Amino acid sequence: MIIEILKSKIHCVKVTQAELNYVGSITIDEDLMDAANLIANEKVQVVNNNNGARFETYVIKGERNTGTICLNGSCARLAQVGDVLIIMSFGALPTEEAKKYQPVLVFPDHNNRLLK
Numbered sequence: 001m002i003i004e005i006l007k008s009k010i011h012c013v014k015v016t017q018a019e020l021n022y023v024g025s026i027t028i029d030e031d032l033m034d035a036a037n038l039i040a041n042e043k044v045q046v047v048n049n050n051n052g053a054r055f056e057t058y059v060i061k062g063e064r065n066t067g068t069i070c071l072n073g074s075c076a077r078l079a080q081v082g083d084v085l086i087i088m089s090f091g092a093l094p095t096e097e098a099k100k101y102q103p104v105l106v107f108p109d110h111n112n113r114l115l116k
Helices: 032-034 072-078 095-100
Strands: 001-013 018-020 025-029 043-048 054-062 068-073 084-094 103-106
Touching: 001 032, 001 095, 018 072, 025 032, 025 072, 032 054, 032 103, 043 072, 054 068, 054 072, 068 072, 084 095
Parallel strands: 001 103, 018 068, 025 054
Antiparallel strands: 001 084, 025 068, 043 054, 043 084
């Protein structure tokens, strides 16, 4: 059997921008993407800790070392600048491999920057 499992998570980042007039997606600082093993166009699930909204979208590469977390298009209606998000990606593995897999967990600072 193949099951879905947490691949990576960026925990508690703050929304820095919300751009309603855009095609859609979430723009993430490339440093955070690298740390979380995310790639451009990868599907992610986003949870807004402030209002409970949960949605799926895809990743757009943001400028490095800026702390950018920008909701684009319709998902911009699901958060406000300053809201705290959890961004998760998932993968599919056979059950026995999934039991051994350790997801990548990223805990940025209050400015969405990687802790050294």
